[in-house]
Every structure is written in structure tokens, then in C-alpha cells.
Amino acid sequence: MSDPVRSRRTLRAGVLGSPVAHSLSPTLHRAGYVAAGLTDWTYTAHEVDEGGLTPFVADLTEDWRGLSLTMPLKVAATGLAESVTDTARAARAINTLVRTDTGWAADNTDVHGITAALREAGVDGVDRATVVGSGATARSAVLALTDLGATRITVAARTPQRAEALRDVAEVGLEIVPIERWSRTGAPAVISTLPGGEANAAAAGHIDDGLAGATVLDVVYADWPTPLARAAADHGARVVSGLEMLVHQAARQFELFTGKSAPVAAMQAAGLAALGQTPDA
Known part of the structure; x- marks a missing residue:
């Protein structure tokens, strides 16, 4: 046998x-x-x-x-x-x-990972949101935010022309602004799709109190907290690590x-x- x-x-x-x-x-x-x-x-x-x-x-x-x-x-x-x-x-x-x-x-x-991480942080039914960056992960971020109810999304990009390609991701009102304005949109939910290192640190330098009360998901999970995550927390935001997105995906x-x-x-x-x-x- x-x-x-x-x-x-x-x-x-x-x-x-x-x-x-x-x-x-x-x-x-x-x-x-x-x-x-x-x-x-x-x-x-x-x-x-x-x-x-x-x-x-x-x-x-x-x-x-x-x-x-x-x-x-x-x-x-x-x-x-x-x-x-x-x-x-x-x-x-x-x-x-x-x-x-x-x-x-x-x-x-990845879209599910972002959605689940933000829902776990209490973000759902938002009307406005901000995406920082315009690369491949930004497309997943836009899709996730529409799943969470966003109808108006601001994309803060280093290269605004590149961000134009995000307009076909979902049927949503999309505004494109320079990356220096990413923390001043007044959105209650923000997803930074920037990589770690210099890009993340540079974005951290363009931050003000407009983030108070917002939830910020930084998709980076290594060397946590990142400069952007630390700066956002110092300015009153609730910060979610990219590890949460990674785990849920x-x-x-x-x-x-x-x-x-x-x-x-x-x-x-x-x-x-x-x-x-x-x-x-």
C-alpha cells in the first residue's frame, strides 16, 4: 500500500x-x-x-x-x-x-492591495484623492481610488506630460499639477507611488500643513519610515506603509x-x- x-x-x-x-x-x-x-x-x-x-x-x-x-x-x-x-x-x-x-x-x-490597505486604514467612500507620481504604479493607484469612490483625482507629477497618459485609466475627473503641489490639494486620501531614495526625499521637501487629517499611503516599504512618510506624519497625516499594500496583494x-x-x-x-x-x- x-x-x-x-x-x-x-x-x-x-x-x-x-x-x-x-x-x-x-x-x-x-x-x-x-x-x-x-x-x-x-x-x-x-x-x-x-x-x-x-x-x-x-x-x-x-x-x-x-x-x-x-x-x-x-x-x-x-x-x-x-x-x-x-x-x-x-x-x-x-x-x-x-x-x-x-x-x-x-x-x-496591486489594485486590490492598495484598496485593501486604504480600507483597513479607514479610507472608503472618498470623493477626492491625490496620486503622487505618474509611473506604472500610478495607474493601479487611480484604479484603486475609483474603487474607493473617488470621482476627482489630482495627479502630482514631476513630468506633467507623462501624467496625461493616466486620463484613460478610468472615467474620473483628473487634474494634473506640478509635484511641488502634492500636499496642497486638500484631498483626504493620498497615494505616493514614488520610489524610495532621492525622489521620495525631494517630495518630502514640498510639504505643508495641508495634509493634516489626511491618510497617506507611501508604496515604499523598505527603510521605513521614508522621508515622505516622516514628513507627512509630522504634518498631521495618518501614514500607511507600502508593506500593507504588499501584504494584501x-x-x-x-x-x-x-x-x-x-x-x-x-x-x-x-x-x-x-x-x-x-x-x-
């Missing part, structure tokens, strides 16, 4: 990108598997660039159930998917591939891959521990 434990098939998922060594996805997903008792699941990281994506996916065996995608693969993955969700199509970015009976289904869980992937409810608290605790942070850091 065969041993049911030995004969159980291992199910696989992983994160692809270049660079990928810094990714917290393995930490979050593995913590989820442990908390959910999914002993037959593994999650690994793989260095894959745009040219290597198609052959990598083509070589995957049937035990691979899902892929998380980081840059520069979020656009390149479009050609691999049999189906693409409306959210991923509107965001023009795919961060999730889920194996189905007929092929790979593409999704974008990973939790949605967990559910798509496994079909099980995600143990969000366990995943969040693992992320905080990996970053050397505490819940109120």
Missing part, C-alpha cells in the same frame, strides 16, 4: 523578476502556507528577465499553480496569458499568472493560487519581521 504522505504531489508557485533577490514575496507566501497548514506547497524566487520569461513559463510542469511577477515582466507577460482581467488590462500591468485547465490567466493584484495571489482564504495577519507579521519593523513602526 502506498504511503499517502509520500505520494502527495508538491504544488509550486514562485516569483519571477530581475532583480528578484530583494523580493519579500517568498517570505509572505511561505508564511501563509505554514499558517494555513498547506504543507504540500512551495514558493521560490527565480531571476528571469524579459527575454527569459517565455521559455521559463513554457518549461513549467503541471505542478506549478501560480506566478508572481515583478519588474520588468509586468508588461511582457501579456502574450503568455489566455485571459486577462479587466483590472490588469486597465492597469496595463500583470503581476499574477494563475494556471487554469486551459492555460494561464493574468491578473493585477500577496494575500490575493495566495487565494488565487491555492483556492484557500489567506492568513493575512500571519503574512503581515512575517513581512514586518523580515524588515525588522514593528506594527507601529
Whole structure:
């Protein structure tokens, strides 16, 4: 008689990108598997660039159930998917591939991650909001804010001409202003999509008391708090770390891959521990 434990098939998922060594996805997903008792699941990281994506996916065996995608693969993955969700199509970015009976289904869980992080912070039913930055993440931010009820969104951008491309993301009133005005829009919800480092620090220098009482989500999660997060808190804003977005987008992937409810608290605790942070850091 065969041993049911030995004969159980291992199910696989992983994160692809270049660079990928810094990714917290393995930490979050593995913590989820442990908390959910999914002993037959593994999650690994793989260095894959745009040219290597198609052959990598083509070589995957049937035990691979899902892929998380980081840059520069979020656009390149479009050609691999049999189906693409409306959210991923509107965001023009795919961060999730889920194996189905007929092929790979593409999704974008970044939008869910932003929405869930802000709802958890008490933001819902807002009419006005501000997005800082105009890159790829800004598209997901605009979609998330419309999900939260925003009908008027201000985009504060270093290159206003680039921000014009955001007008087709959703049917919403969009105003574009110089990035120096990002904290003066009076919006109760603000999402900074700027990367860490110089851009974040520069935006922190353009801040005033117009943020008092607002909720500010900074999508950066490393080296927390960022200069922008510290300055916003000093000016009376409630600040939400990008780790919350990351955890919720990973939790949605967990559910798509496994079909099980995600143990969000366990995943969040693992992320905080990996970053050397505490819940109120």
C-alpha cells in the first residue's frame, strides 16, 4: 500500500523578476502556507528577465499553480496569458499568472492591495484623492481610488506630460499639477507611488500643513519610515506603509493560487519581521 504522505504531489508557485533577490514575496507566501497548514506547497524566487520569461513559463510542469511577477515582466507577460482581467488590462500591468485547465490567466493584484490597505486604514467612500507620481504604479493607484469612490483625482507629477497618459485609466475627473503641489490639494486620501531614495526625499521637501487629517499611503516599504512618510506624519497625516499594500496583494495571489482564504495577519507579521519593523513602526 502506498504511503499517502509520500505520494502527495508538491504544488509550486514562485516569483519571477530581475532583480528578484530583494523580493519579500517568498517570505509572505511561505508564511501563509505554514499558517494555513498547506504543507504540500512551495514558493521560490527565480531571476528571469524579459527575454527569459517565455521559455521559463513554457518549461513549467503541471505542478506549478501560480506566478508572481515583478519588474520588468509586468508588461511582457501579456502574450503568455489566455485571459486577462479587466483590472490588469486597465492597469496595463500583470503581476499574477494563475494556471487554469486551459492555460494561464493574468491578473493585477496591486489594485486590490492598495484598496485593501486604504480600507483597513479607514479610507472608503472618498470623493477626492491625490496620486503622487505618474509611473506604472500610478495607474493601479487611480484604479484603486475609483474603487474607493473617488470621482476627482489630482495627479502630482514631476513630468506633467507623462501624467496625461493616466486620463484613460478610468472615467474620473483628473487634474494634473506640478509635484511641488502634492500636499496642497486638500484631498483626504493620498497615494505616493514614488520610489524610495532621492525622489521620495525631494517630495518630502514640498510639504505643508495641508495634509493634516489626511491618510497617506507611501508604496515604499523598505527603510521605513521614508522621508515622505516622516514628513507627512509630522504634518498631521495618518501614514500607511507600502508593506500593507504588499501584504494584501500577496494575500490575493495566495487565494488565487491555492483556492484557500489567506492568513493575512500571519503574512503581515512575517513581512514586518523580515524588515525588522514593528506594527507601529
